[in-house]
Amino acid sequence: MAGGDRAPLAGVRVVDLTQILAGPYCTRLLADAGAEVVKIEPPGGDPSRGLPPVISRDRSGYFINLNAGKLSVVADLRTADGVALVRDLVRDADVLVENMRPGSLTAKGLGYGDLSAENPRLIMASISAFGATGVFAGRPGQGIVAEGYSGAIDMTGFSDGPPVPLGISVADVSAGIHAYAAILTSLYRRDRGDGVGEHLDIALFDAALPFHETAFLEVEVGGGQVDPTRNGLEHRAVEPYGVYNAGDGYFVLAAGTDRLWARLAALLGPETAGAPDLATNDGRLAQRDRVKDAIERWARSVGGRDEAVRRLESAGIPTGPVRAVRDVADSEPARSRNSFPEVPDPEIGGLRIVNTPFRMSRSRVGPSGPAPRLGEHTELITHRIRKQNK
Known part of the structure; x- marks a missing residue:
């Protein structure tokens, strides 16, 4: 109470x-x-x-x-x-x-x-x-x-x-x-x-x-030509925003705004940070696999999920582990x-x-x-x- x-x-x-x-x-x-x-x-x-x-x-x-x-x-x-x-x-x-x-x-x-x-x-x-x-x-x-x-x-x-x-x-x-x-x-x-x-x-x-968020509006604005449907581990309209594999476990991060992406790209390394074609959400959506691969390679390189989450949190990027249900009640x-x-x-x-x-x-x-x-x-x-x- x-x-x-x-x-x-x-x-x-x-x-x-x-x-x-x-x-x-x-x-x-x-x-x-x-x-x-x-x-x-x-x-x-x-x-x-x-x-x-x-x-x-x-x-x-x-x-x-x-x-x-x-x-x-x-x-x-x-x-x-x-x-x-x-x-x-x-x-x-x-x-x-x-x-x-x-x-x-x-x-x-x-x-x-x-x-x-x-x-x-x-x-x-x-x-x-x-x-x-x-x-x-x-x-x-x-x-x-x-x-x-x-x-x-x-x-x-x-x-x-x-x-x-x-x-x-x-x-x-x-x-x-x-x-x-x-x-x-x-x-x-x-x-x-x-x-x-x-x-x-x-x-x-x-x-x-x-719970559909914007899906119905995408259909309406698109004149019925848009067909929002399942998109695996990531958000349909925002990138990066989803579940990522750090090798020793899964984590989530939400860095779909250009401001948050700039922070994340700085962690991922100069090749990603300096890529103008990834600077906008539309650009990142067009290259989902490239973005996801960069995030997961970086997470493995720093030692796995927990260290990746720690560094992302320190950079002010919304993130967290994917918790097993059995662990939720005793979590912090x-x-x-x-x-x-x-x-x-x-x-x-x-x-x-x-x-x-x-x-x-x-x-x-x-x-x-x-x-x-x-x-x-x-x-x-x-x-x-x-x-x-x-």
């Missing part, structure tokens, strides 16, 4: 009807900021309780990372009692987040129209593969499907090889982040405006599009930023999870407690509802 003593979303109540990744990441951020998040789970639990790495029958590292600090209530939405419990919770809630198959909640009488009639202040965020409008409205899908349709997978790999699935969950996590931002925007509008909530429509497809930047705080866990004592990706100077954000056992808070929440209904 960071910042002051008060969590910025303290007092905000969230009903969480999400599973697996996109929705739970959104509600994890809300919980980290102090909202009370009541996670509604089916009798068998969120399927992510059984995803690797599994710790026990209903507990996994996957689930713990995405659900720390939440409350768990079991409700079977196939029954009238389960639907009634959700309705009771929503009457006193600020936000409902769901990523069920589009239309399934409406069929149960839990659509936005039904719920907002009972609680006009309710903000309901619906996360789906393709959203609630357009020709694909209601079509089921997952992150990899959205990444395929969005062109993200086509941008990964080498130009002479097949497109490669992304090694990280871009569409899902991005949708969770955008849902979080949309919820905060709507809370601000509601509380500064007319006091009425609204329905938010977040699509994994849309959430994957901003991660330790110094508390990027992997430990949360208590009833099964194994404690587990390091990914922290909230932002810090606040006057507010407390971060995991507020362990991930719940399945149905751990059902009695607590139902007792509270009974008291409120008296």
Whole structure:
């Protein structure tokens, strides 16, 4: 945790009807900021309780990372009692987040129209593969499907090889982040405006599009004649900017501006520094192989990756090693930023999870407690509802 003593979303109540990744990441951020998040789970639990790495029958590292600090209530939405419990919770809630198959909640009488009639202040965020409008409205899908349709997978790999699935969950996590931002925007509008909530429509497809940076604009400006696609280890439009082999390991550097290139060229030697045909980005793009070869030969000549990174950093050139995933949590930047705080866990004592990706100077954000056992808070929440209904 960071910042002051008060969590910025303290007092905000969230009903969480999400599973697996996109929705739970959104509600994890809300919980980290102090909202009370009541996670509604089916009798068998969120399927992510059984995803690797599994710790026990209903507990996994996957689930713990995405659900720390939440409350768990079991409700079977196939029954009238389960639907009634959700309705009771929503009457006193600020936000409902769901990523069920589009239309399934409406069929149960839990659509936005039904719920907002009972609680006009309710903000309901619906996360789906393709959203609630357009020709694909209601079509089921997952992150990899959205990444395929969005062109993200086509941008990964080498130009002479097949497109490669992304090694990280871009569409899902991005949708969770955008849902979080949309919820905060709507809370601000509601509380500064007319006091009425609204329905938010977040699509994994849309959430994957901003990662293309300039690719779509290249197509537009080029009148449809440009075909941005995968470019191996380097950036399509900036040189040098990519991954390089120092012989004993890989490193990244970003020296695409002419100013940074001049610094790098001075390290690479007089032959490169004095080459006028490499002085501009267009010139370097035209001779990618020559530039890459010069960088990699230099890195090997100075003793390998770590020494190359040290010299590049000393010259003010953005650079760094390509870290193995297993080494990231114990790396200097991660330790110094508390990027992997430990949360208590009833099964194994404690587990390091990914922290909230932002810090606040006057507010407390971060995991507020362990991930719940399945149905751990059902009695607590139902007792509270009974008291409120008296």
